[in-house]
Amino acid sequence: MGLLSKKDAKLIKDPLLDDNPITIQVLGICSALAITAQLKPSIVMAVSVIFVLGMGNVVISLMRNIIPSKIRIIVQLIVVATLVIIVDQVLKAFAYSLSKELSVFIGLIITNCIIMGRFEAFALGNGPWRSFLDGIGNALGYGVILIIVGFFRELLGSGTLFGIKVLGDSVEKTGLYAIGYENNGFMVLPPMALIVVGIIIWVQRSKNKALIEEN
Amino acid sequence: MLEHIELFFKSIFVDNMVFAYFLGMCSYLAVSKKVSTAVGLGAAVIFVLTVTVPLNWFLDQYILQPGALAWIDGNRDTPELSVYADYDLSFLSFILFIATIATMVQLVEIIVEKFSPSLYNSLGIFLPLIAVNCAILGGSLFMQSREIETAGLALNYGFSSGIGWFLAIVAIAAIREKIRYSNVPAPLRGLGITFIITGLMAIGFMSFGGMLTGSGDSAMPVVEEPVEKLEEQQTTKEKEVEATQTVVVTELKK
Numbered sequence: 528m529g530l531l532s533k534k535d536a537k538l539i540k541d542p543l544l545d546d547n548p549i550t551i552q553v554l555g556i557c558s559a560l561a562i563t564a565q566l567k568p569s570i571v572m573a574v575s576v577i578f579v580l581g582m583g584n585v586v587i588s589l590m591r592n593i594i595p596s597k598i599r600i601i602v603q604l605i606v607v608a609t610l611v612i613i614v615d616q617v618l619k620a621f622a623y624s625l626s627k628e629l630s631v632f633i634g635l636i637i638t639n640c641i642i643m644g645r646f647e648a649f650a651l652g653n654g655p656w657r658s659f660l661d662g663i664g665n666a667l668g669y670g671v672i673l674i675i676v677g678f679f680r681e682l683l684g685s686g687t688l689f690g691i692k693v694l695g696d697s698v699e700k701t702g703l704y705a706i707g708y709e710n711n712g713f714m715v716l717p718p719m720a721l722i723v724v725g726i727i728i729w730v731q732r733s734k735n736k737a738l739i740e741e742n
Numbered sequence: 743m744l745e746h747i748e749l750f751f752k753s754i755f756v757d758n759m760v761f762a763y764f765l766g767m768c769s770y771l772a773v774s775k776k777v778s779t780a781v782g783l784g785a786a787v788i789f790v791l792t793v794t795v796p797l798n799w800f801l802d803q804y805i806l807q808p809g810a811l812a813w814i815d816g817n818r819d820t821p822e823l824s825v826y827a828d829y830d831l832s833f834l835s836f837i838l839f840i841a842t843i844a845t846m847v848q849l850v851e852i853i854v855e856k857f858s859p860s861l862y863n864s865l866g867i868f869l870p871l872i873a874v875n876c877a878i879l880g881g882s883l884f885m886q887s888r889e890i891e892t893a894g895l896a897l898n899y900g901f902s903s904g905i906g907w908f909l910a911i912v913a914i915a916a917i918r919e920k921i922r923y924s925n926v927p928a929p930l931r932g933l934g935i936t937f938i939i940t941g942l943m944a945i946g947f948m949s950f951g952g953m954l955t956g957s958g959d960s961a962m963p964v965v966e967e968p969v970e971k972l973e974e975q976q977t978t979k980e981k982e983v984e985a986t987q988t989v990v991v992t993e994l995k996k
Contacts (some may be wrong), residue, residue: 725937732929
């Protein structure tokens with residue numbers, strides 16, 4: 528990373544693992560769980576959040592000296608809402624069926640706690656370039672979890688990835704199904720999203736004992 | 743009347759904000775360590791949802807919907823005659839909804855502080871948190887996407903989904919207070935076990951799905967159709983599993 532100094536690179540790398548927004552900071556769970564039944568919406572959601580958080584952090588960081596602190600929440604909400612409207616309109620124009628599938632959850636990026644959290648904790652006190660990196664880093668950390676959850680839920684739940692049958696045809700009994708494998712339809716139901724994230728947290732904290740919480 | 747009752751129970755149990763749509767998970771996880779604070783936040787959420795959902799319903803009906811502006815030149819009942827018939831401002835809904843919510847929360851905070859300091863002390867710290875609670879914006883967005891017909895139903899919807907959220911956070915807070923005494927594997931402590939318990943509770947709440955049969959829309963907006971068929975098979979299987987589980991539990995109690 529010749530482009531980035533060591534300190535800047537840390538801004539991107541840290542949220543991916545040891546300071547992950549979902550599993551460590553507990554931010555942005557709301558929309559993370561509902562759309563991960565399949566891989567494609569998960570990726571679209573991750574990309575949308577990367578765009579909104581990166582741009583939003585820059586805008587807030589540029590305005591940080593002129594926002595009166597009393598009304599900063601409303602200002603922040605308006606900035607995010609504007610960016611989310613852009614994402615929503617783009618999706619409606621170029622991927623209508625996907626935008627229908629994500630229904631209200633694109634709109635709910637506005638109240639995604641990661642975004643407000645990063646505005647408050649980082650963008651209000653740092654310059655635009657560092658804020659941009661911080662935004663991208665955190666959104667990537669969020670996206671990684673989303674994609675992991677989406678991957679396992681779609682693979683185990685419907686035996687497909689991106690809608691392509693990777694494990695064979697469940698009706699005609701080809702591939703894995705020929706030897707008696709069955710889809711675990713439970714994986715596509717909402718409760719499993721919570722349990723999968725719980726398991727990810729379990730694995731991560733067993734690897735890195737420093738993250739273990741006290742009761 | 744019947745539709746009111748149906749919507750009431752449906753929003754509390756079947757379409758529970760937390761267990762079916764994961765809305766407001768952030769504050770749900772962060773503020774559920776003690777029952778007393780959970781009750782405070784839950785009450786504040788019920789209150790704000792009850793106020794903002796009907797307000798946003800009026801915004802949606804009279805400003806945002808395609809052709810909604812027809813009332814300006816007196817053609818509310820015959821929108822096609824109006825000069826404003828072609829206006830569609832629905833792309834503005836996010837920004838208008840969130841602005842209403844933020845201002846309402848601020849207003850409520852000021853009013854409560856002025857007139858009832860004791861209520862303010864118990865509720866006040868949660869109010870700013872609520873402006874960014876996904877459950878509040880989610881309530882308004884679902885109200886819009888499900889095309890709720892009357893203001894009364896919108897009020898009902900806001901109130902009952904607030905109650906659903908309240909129930910969820912109080913239940914998890916009670917469980918977390920007790921779980922402190924049990925021997926949870928170290929890496930699962932805190933956040934991990936809360937996730938898994940919430941998952942189990944969500945499975946429990948899914949059994950309410952059969953409570954109101956015959957309603958058109960499915961509880962899962964996210965899943966595509968081929969998966970939905972699979973889901974139906976699965977829910978029946980799952981009900982069997984659950985039935986056996988409850989039997990086991992009752993037997994254990996004996």
